[in-house]
Amino acid sequence: MKNLVYFIGAGPGDPDLITVKGRNLISDADIIIYAGSLVSSDHFKYCKDKVQIFNSASMTLKEVIGTIKNYFFQGKKIVRLQTGDPSIYGAIKEQMDELQKLNIPYEVVPGVSSFTAAAAAINREFTLPNVSQTVILTRAEGRTPVPQNEDLERLASIGASMALFLSVGMIDKVVSKLRKGYGRNVPVAVIQRATWGDQKCVVGTLDDISKKVKDANITRTAQILVGDFIDCRYDNSLLYDENFSHMFRGSKNEDSGN
Incomplete structure (x- = not known):
C-alpha cells in the first residue's frame, strides 16, 4: 500500500x-x-x-x-x-x-454502484436491443438543486432507461414528472437496500408504483428504475447471432463458404 x-x-x-x-x-x-x-x-x-x-x-x-x-x-x-x-x-x-x-x-x-445492484436484484438489463441503448443516472430535485436543463420531466422525454438516486422520499413528485416526460404509462421498479439482507423490491408501473412503495414502507435508501427494459419485448443481441460476424468470429455463412 x-x-x-x-x-x-x-x-x-x-x-x-x-x-x-x-x-x-x-x-x-x-x-x-x-x-x-x-x-x-x-x-x-x-x-x-x-x-x-x-x-x-x-x-x-x-x-x-x-x-x-x-x-x-x-x-x-x-x-x-x-x-x-x-x-x-x-x-x-x-x-x-x-x-x-x-x-x-x-x-x-471504483466499486459496484447501487444502480447496477438494483438492476441485478430484479434480474434486468438496462440496454436491450431495439428498446434502449442509453441509461440516465439522475435524481429528483430536493434540498440539493438540479440544473434546469436536467429536470426530470425533460430527461424522461428522451425515453431512455433511467435510474434515480436519492428520490424515493419524493415518489409522488417523481411519478408526476415521469408521467409528463414519458407521456405514457411505463414500468417502474423500486429497490431498497439492494444486496443487503433486508433488501426490498417493488415492481409496477407509473400508475401504481407510488402506492406500492408506500404500502412497502420504502422511504429512503432506494433506487428507482424506470423504463421499458423492466417489462417488454426486445430483439436478441447481434453479438451471439450465428449470422453476425465480428473480429473474433466469422458468420456461419462465411465459415461454410455459402
Whole structure:
C-alpha cells in the first residue's frame, strides 16, 4: 500500500461486492474513515487489529480533511470508504480538492454502484436491443438543486432507461414528472437496500408504483428504475447471432463458404 489516501467504493451493501483491490487496501489500512449510515461494518472484519475507524456520518468536510491531514503526515495508511461507487453522488471531488491544496496524494478505487445492484436484484438489463441503448443516472430535485436543463420531466422525454438516486422520499413528485416526460404509462421498479439482507423490491408501473412503495414502507435508501427494459419485448443481441460476424468470429455463412 503506497503512501496515498485511497477513496474506495465499498459497493451497494453486501460486503463481498467490494473489489479485491479495495478489500486488500482495507486490510492494510491504519486509518479508515467510512460513511457509517450506508457502509456495512462487516468490512472491518478484514482490518488489522490496531486500525482506527472514524464514522464520517457525523463529521463535516473540515473534520474529515483535518483527520486525514493529521494521520497522513504521521505516515499512516488511510482509506476513505465510500458507499457504492465513489464517482456517483460520492461528494469526493470537494475532498480531493482539499487534499490537493495540502499536497496529499490520493487515488480512487471504483466499486459496484447501487444502480447496477438494483438492476441485478430484479434480474434486468438496462440496454436491450431495439428498446434502449442509453441509461440516465439522475435524481429528483430536493434540498440539493438540479440544473434546469436536467429536470426530470425533460430527461424522461428522451425515453431512455433511467435510474434515480436519492428520490424515493419524493415518489409522488417523481411519478408526476415521469408521467409528463414519458407521456405514457411505463414500468417502474423500486429497490431498497439492494444486496443487503433486508433488501426490498417493488415492481409496477407509473400508475401504481407510488402506492406500492408506500404500502412497502420504502422511504429512503432506494433506487428507482424506470423504463421499458423492466417489462417488454426486445430483439436478441447481434453479438451471439450465428449470422453476425465480428473480429473474433466469422458468420456461419462465411465459415461454410455459402
